[in-house]
Amino acid sequence: MKALRPSPQQERWIVAAARLHLGSNCPLIAERIGGWKTPSVTARCAFFVLGAVAAALTLSIFELLHLPRALFPSGVFMLMAAEWLMLREHLFHAGVEEALWAGGLLAGVLLYVQMSGDVGLRVAFLIALALAVAGTRLLNSLFVTLAAVAASFAIDLAGVHQLFAGPGLAVPASLFCYSIGAIALFAGCLEFRRPSHDQMLNWLVVTMPLCGFLWLVWEHAIVIRVLTGTVNAMFAVAALVIGLRRRAHAPLVACLVCLGCLAYQLRDLTALSLEAKLILWGSAALLLALGLDRYLRKPRRGVTSIQIGEGGSALDLLQLAGGGALNPKSIETGAQFKGSGGTFGGGGADGSY
Amino acid sequence: MGEGPPIETEPTFTVRECRRDLIRALYPERRAGAGRYNSAMNSLESECLELKAAGVVDEATASRVMALQRGSIFSVFEELRFILYAAVAAITTGVGLLLKENMDRIGPAMLSGMLLLAALGCYVTAVRRLIHGKTRSIGGDYVLLLGALIASADLGYAESQFHWLGPQWQRHLLILAAFHAAAAYGFNARLLLSVSLACLAAWFGSEGQIATLLDAVGPRSHVGTQAIICAATILAWRAAHQGLRGPAQFEAVFEHFAANIGFWGAMTLCISPRSRLMGLAILIALALACAVKALRGKEEMFAIYASAYTSFTLCCLEAQVIGYSLAAALLQLATVVSGALLLWNFHERLRALPA
Structure with a gap:
């Protein structure tokens, strides 16, 4: 019987091979991964984009064929194509089959919207369900996280707030997001055989507190701002402690994200202008990072600021692109001479002063 | 035990x-x-x-x-890099807003002088480390980047106030590109080189924004040509750099910038009706060059550039030429599938190459 996806042991070998930069041309690796093919993270992202474009084009083709309920056959076609890629070609975490699978299920949701005209709670629930099913089948952390986000939308639509259409606050949705984040943070202590399950928890730990914050970011009431600030501060501290104890990166990133949210909620603590706050907060963060870099240059209880190993080439590229992107745009000066008499006091021939 | x-x-x-x-x-x-x-x-x-x-x-x-x-050893290098980038972004955004909001309130000489002092302060820390023969850490790299960005903002602001270059005010970008390049070679800093190349690209008018692409058929259809010339200039610079035996770590920066700007230019030319054939020829040439680079250098990113940019451009071209129809959609799907297959083929070949 053909395996629907790699076994936990095969998946562990796939991850180990990627970390040690070993290809399937190594006999031991080829034997252990059982013929499953996985590209690098960068290639996976590129394949996902290509797969998403292919999914959109497939939908267009079925629409242009004027088939009745074109979304249904196009969705089925995409699911079949994705399953063929996984079962026949043994693709795992390759991006393209993930895009096709998600596209196929979301086509089904679109069909429901088309038939019922409903765009409310049921649709949000169906989107959450579709993404959860896709995430479970494909062991995809992004889809599982998006499913949780979609579920928060469903909770908001089920309540009083109704995505800003109702009078209430989005507290239930926000609480749901923070709860999922907290559960994921503490569930990281459990041992999972599959690296994918750890990755799912990592994504939830980083993303859900931010989503919980964003649900209430538009509320200017002091109580809400104090509450969200406090929750973010507590999450940041918990994530920092757990991240250092477990030697895990995701909780540390979650800590930084929560601190950013906290900084935003403290924006009105002083009467300084926005530019002054940005410069001060930025300088404080810079000094903190420089201090930590210096302090951790020699490992302290195993924690160091030195880069171990080669590092991710994708992150290096991102850094270079980011450095170039920060370059200030040139200030375009206007024309220095205006033939019609100018706009400054002494001229006035054009009547513009 | x-x-x-x-x-x-x-x-x-x-x-x-x-x-x-x-x-x-x-x-x-x-x-x-x-x-x-x-x-x-x-x-x-x-x-x-x-x-x-x-x-x-x-x-x-x-x-x-x-x-x-x-967990015997745990590096927080990436987290520190994240904090440093966010800090530099916040400070440069604040500086930009400061210039914009206070152009009329604080005297230009005072404001420009303050920025110059701030930039010098950032460079001084790097100079000290260089003199003492110490290696710069990630923190030092970002302080240097901050200094470069403040210097860029300062020169741009001073030019807008004092008009030293008159009608040729855009030449300040060329001056900045040269200054940052000199600093990059002096401090052996890749981040400064990326800022220099960004200034050079800006001088050529290659902002790389979607709006540029959409304007390709309008008055800015020359943008594609300028981007190609920019990419060629960067490659010429790289060749000179190799000839003069510059730091090896700079070559990848040149190559990635040249590839992206070159493809951007080719895309813009393809979308503009007047330069479509030329754009297509340049696109294919760039794709082949990137494919060869990917296979020779075992660099997967160039294979991704070759397939992704080519697929996207051909899809846009097909939509423009044929219009929204079944034939166009089928052709586009075939293009995307071919692009994915090509990329997968590259991926497998790269994996099969010896380390």
Whole structure:
């Protein structure tokens, strides 16, 4: 019987091979991964984009064929194509089959919207369900996280707030997001055989507190701002402690994200202008990072600021692109001479002063 | 034997310490207590041990990976990089807003002088380290980047106020490109080189924004040509850099910038009706060059550039020429599928190449 996806042991070998930069041309690796093919993270992202474009084009083709309920056959076609890629070609975490699978299920949701005209709670629930099913089948952390986000939308639509259409606050949705984040943070202590399950928890730990914050970011009431600030501060501290104890990166990133949210909620603590706050907060963060870099240059209880190993080439590229992107745009000066008499006091021939 | 010895306050991460932990790790019943920090999390130690026993990886590599898996050594380099980037972004945004909001309130000379002092302060720290022969850390790199960005903002602001260059005010971007390039070579800093190349691209008018692409059929259809010339200039610079035996780590920066700007230019030319054929020819030439580069240098990113940019451009072209129809959609799907197959083919060939 053909395996629907790699076994936990095969998946562990796939991850180990990627970390040690070993290809399937190594006999031991080829034997252990059982013929499953996985590209690098960068290639996976590129394949996902290509797969998403292919999914959109497939939908267009079925629409242009004027088939009745074109979304249904196009969705089925995409699911079949994705399953063929996984079962026949043994693709795992390759991006393209993930895009096709998600596209196929979301086509089904679109069909429901088309038939019922409903765009409310049921649709949000169906989107959450579709993404959860896709995430479970494909062991995809992004889809599982998006499913949780979609579920928060469903909770908001089920309540009083109704995505800003109702009078209430989005507290239930926000609480749901923070709860999922907290559960994921503490569930990281459990041992999972599959690296994918750890990755799912990592994504939830980083993303859900931010989503919980964003649900209430538009509320200017002091109580809400104090509450969200406090929750973010507590999450940041918990994530920092757990991240250092477990030697895990995701909780540390979650800590930084929560601190950013906290900084935003403290924006009105002083009467300084926005530019002054940005410069001060930025300088404080810079000094903190420089201090930590210096302090951790020699490992302290195993924690160091030195880069171990080669590092991710994708992150290096991102850094270079980011450095170039920060370059200030040139200030375009206007024309220095205006033939019609100018706009400054002494001229006035054009009547513009 | 119980727990491993505690990590010293200022340890050196030696092979001896790793071997001591490894020997303990060979005994599964003692593994949980052998200095592990993340005993409950997914660890690939057993796989690393098997690879080491089979001779696939050497001892140093296995030791390093296993120490990382066990948590004996934990690097927060990426987290620090994230904080540093966010800090620099916040400061430069604040500086930009400061200039915009206070152009009329604070005298230009005072404001420009303050920025100049701030930029000099950032450069001084790097100069001191250079004089003392010390290596710059990631923090030092970002302080240098901050100095470069403040200097860019300062010169742009001063030019807008004092009009030193008159009608040729855009030449200040060329001056900045030269200044940052000199600093990049002086300090051996790749981040400064990326800022220099960004200034050069801006001088050529290649902002790389979607709006530029959409304006390709309008008055800005020359943007594509300028981008191609910019990419060619960067490649010429790279050739001179290689000839003069500059730092090897700069070559990748030149190549990635040239590839992206070149493809952007080719895309713009393809979308503009007047230069479509020329754009197509340049696109194919660039795709072939990137494919060869990918296979020769074992750099997957160039294979991604070749297939993704080409697929996207051809899809846009097909939509423009044929219009929204079944034939166009089928052709576009075939293009995307071909692009994905080509990329997969590259990926498999790159994997099969010896290390």
